[in-house]
Amino acid sequence: MNPDLIAQLKTLTTPHLADGCLRCGVPIRFAPAGLRPLAPDMEVRGRARPVRHVGSIDVFFELLEHAAPGEVIVIDNGGRLDEACIGDIVAIEAKAAGIAGFVIWGLHRDNRELAELGLPVFSLGALPTGPQRLHPRPHDLFRQALVGQHGIAETDYVAADSNGVLFLPESRIEDIVAAAIGYRETEARQLAAMRNGRSYRSQTRFDQYLATRAQNPAYGFRQHLKDIEAAGEV
DSSP states (O other): HHHHHHHHHHTTTTHHHHOOOOOOOOOOOOOTTTOSSTTTTTTTEEEEEEEOOOOOOOOHHHHHOOOOTTEEEEEETOSSOEEEEOOOOHHHHHTTOOOEEEEEEEEEEHHHHHHOOOOEEESSSSOSSSOOOOOOTTTTTTTOOEETTEEOHHHHHHHTTTEEEEEEEGHHHHHHHHHHHHHHHHHHHHHHHHHTTTHHHHTTHHHHHHHHHHHHHTTTTHHHHHHHHHHOOO
């Protein structure tokens, strides 16, 4: 990815990026709401490096043999709540390899040590015990990770902050970033106007929307916002 585009991506919050997806007609793929950062101020942006956990941490060390600095390791542990799949050893090794952070569809352990390390970790929570199983390695161990209902591949980018985790397709990332920047600028203007006493309703001609909807019950507020934006009124 273009370094300038990466820099722009890092300035955008996940709500801005989600709205960028919406404006571009890109499906919004997000981790379930229960998947949260280890610390409230943690955030990470980077290419996804997927892996499926089968019960032993050697898969993560093997993954690091091929991972690139700045990537985000996305671990599929099936959303299990009966075992932690990484702890401080894996996290320290990953940080030394330049990994930007972890998104875990499962649990972590060594909570205090990970917090002190400062490497962004997003997971379903902490648990003291690691795996007590070892399953056969699937053929696609390093090709795709399932997070909630979404399959994540190396062609995806991760954007995660205190609002949640988004997965963005590389093929549309430029369009999404451009749309998200436009949304952010519009929102900044609206918030500044609100602080100066101009209500959001007046800025968006809400009375006009109500009048139009009265004539056409199928007319929605999202369409109204698109119409007034096209007319240069927001």
